[in-house]
Amino acid sequence: GAVVSQHPSRVICKSGTSVKIECRSLDFQATTMFWYRQFPKQSLMLMATSNEGSKATYEQGVEKDKFLINHASLTLSTLTVTSAHPEDSSFYICSAKLDRDNEQFFGPGTRLTVL
Amino acid sequence: GQNIDQPTEMTATEGAIVQINCTYQTSGFNGLFWYQQHAGEAPTFLSYNVLDGLEEKGRFSSFLSRSKGYSYLLLKELQMKDSASYLCAVMDSNYQLIWGAGTKLIIKP
Numbered sequence: 001g002a003v004v005s006q007h008p009s010r011v012i013c014k015s016g017t018s019v020k021i022e023c024r025s026l027d028f029q030a031t032t033m034f035w036y037r038q039f040p041k042q043s044l045m046l047m048a049t050s051n052e053g054s055k056a057t058y059e060q061g062v063e064k065d066k067f068l069i070n071h072a073s074l075t076l077s078t079l080t081v082t083s084a085h086p087e088d089s090s091f092y093i094c095s096a097k098l099d100r101d102n103e104q105f106f107g108p109g110t111r112l113t114v115l
Numbered sequence: 116g117q118n119i120d121q122p123t124e125m126t127a128t129e130g131a132i133v134q135i136n137c138t139y140q141t142s143g144f145n146g147l148f149w150y151q152q153h154a155g156e157a158p159t160f161l162s163y164n165v166l167d168g169l170e171e172k173g174r175f176s177s178f179l180s181r182s183k184g185y186s187y188l189l190l191k192e193l194q195m196k197d198s199a200s201y202l203c204a205v206m207d208s209n210y211q212l213i214w215g216a217g218t219k220l221i222i223k224p
Contacts, residue, residue, distance in 0.1 A: 034212075043202065043216040044158070093157050102146050102165075102206055106157040 006107035023094030029074035030096035119215035143208020
């Protein structure tokens, strides 16, 4: 149980375009989902905490107008990177948490490359 | 501030034992996690400690001392597939995960 999927797994886009990444909890409902970014050889950096039915909580330094998060249902959260630039190229990982538990279950990640 | 320290890289031999240490300073404590991450993949859960002591799970064990702000992950009977990064993460008083930079473990035959 506790499987999280992400789509797409890999995306290459031109600078200036917007990219949407989906994160789904497949066999459980997740009130809270998390979006992370990981640059090569660095640790995970929390970008935002997404709560179903309310606005996401962004970490300091993360532009909320650039990284749009929508958590419209208990099984789906989306991250849209708007007007992507090469410096946004990174590995984006989502995770979801059971309400009764502290463990986070990670999606497989999305490799974004902006040309 | 909040800080998680773990060695950047370690090397061990196939079949041997390796211990990866993690020290932390966080605002509050709601448990410590160890995750394994292979290159290009998302982290996978290994262990969770919230009370002092040793938790054993097959070839992997994790130890916690809250008074010392210290944990270690012990890997026994190392296999080549254990080559990966091992991430230590502490859940703070706000139930947010604070991540270490990870320890890259290289296994040699």
